[in-house]
Amino acid sequence: MPRHISDERKTAYYVGMGLQILGALLFASTFVTFLIHFGDFTDFEARARSDGFRAFGGMSLLIIGSIVRGIGARGLAGSGVLLDPEKARDELEPYSRMAGGMAKDALEEANINLGGEPTKVIMVKCRSCGRLNQESAKFCQECGAKL
Template identity: 40%
Template sequence: MEKISKERKITYYIGLGMIVIGFLLFISVFFEVASFMSDPFVNDPFSGGKLPSMLNGVIGFFIMIAGGIVMNIGAKGAAGSGIILDPEKQREDLKPFNEAKGEMINDVISNIDAVNHLTKNQEQKEIIKIKCRNCGSLNDEDAKFCKGCGKEI
């Protein structure tokens, strides 16, 4: 099975880091607003205080989006994520994932084969029936009474 290159792994983790940094910047706006709301008279903008800046939230939001794109490129490669439109390169970039999916499908199929094998073994078991002397219906070999007429076998 083909391994994902070291460069793609690094790109993936850089994108993940960008998402975390962007989230921290985005969430910092809420803390800044909460601290402003806790004592609005001290932070009154009319008496020289400053309003909370929403710029960190906007920057954080765009860094999260960019981080998601970088992380997607790291995970699927440039062609696999749709940045480069080259079917041959896309097949090569997505090969580790397709092989992993193929292995998962093979695992499922092998489990199905195992279940089928078990049921075939159960089906191959010889079935013995006993004919009732009174009515002639067939009964299981361990039956004590006939299922047709109810008399003792």
């Protein structure tokens, strides 16, 4: 079982991110040319065609980039490109482990003990009423007698 994300997947992830950035820039550039040539109607048709092409190309790159990035992050089976639940489990393993680790951290934060050594709590019995009190208590919680 792979413990870490393979280099191929990391490469795909960053290539996808690069495509997304490129797509966003290309898409944004249509607005820049629009602003630069605002009110200028010479070569309007040619520019409109170029803008349309860049807007479409930019959108396509954004979409392709996000798909490639998703595959890189979760693997082919993990992202649902291949129907192979067993493989998907392997490919998503780093994420499952991370989620498990985070859940464990949260439990530790909340002071919840999962298995292992149970936290021992020593109780002290009150001599006058018999109620069990925390070892650190100086007086009984029930009757107030000195412990």
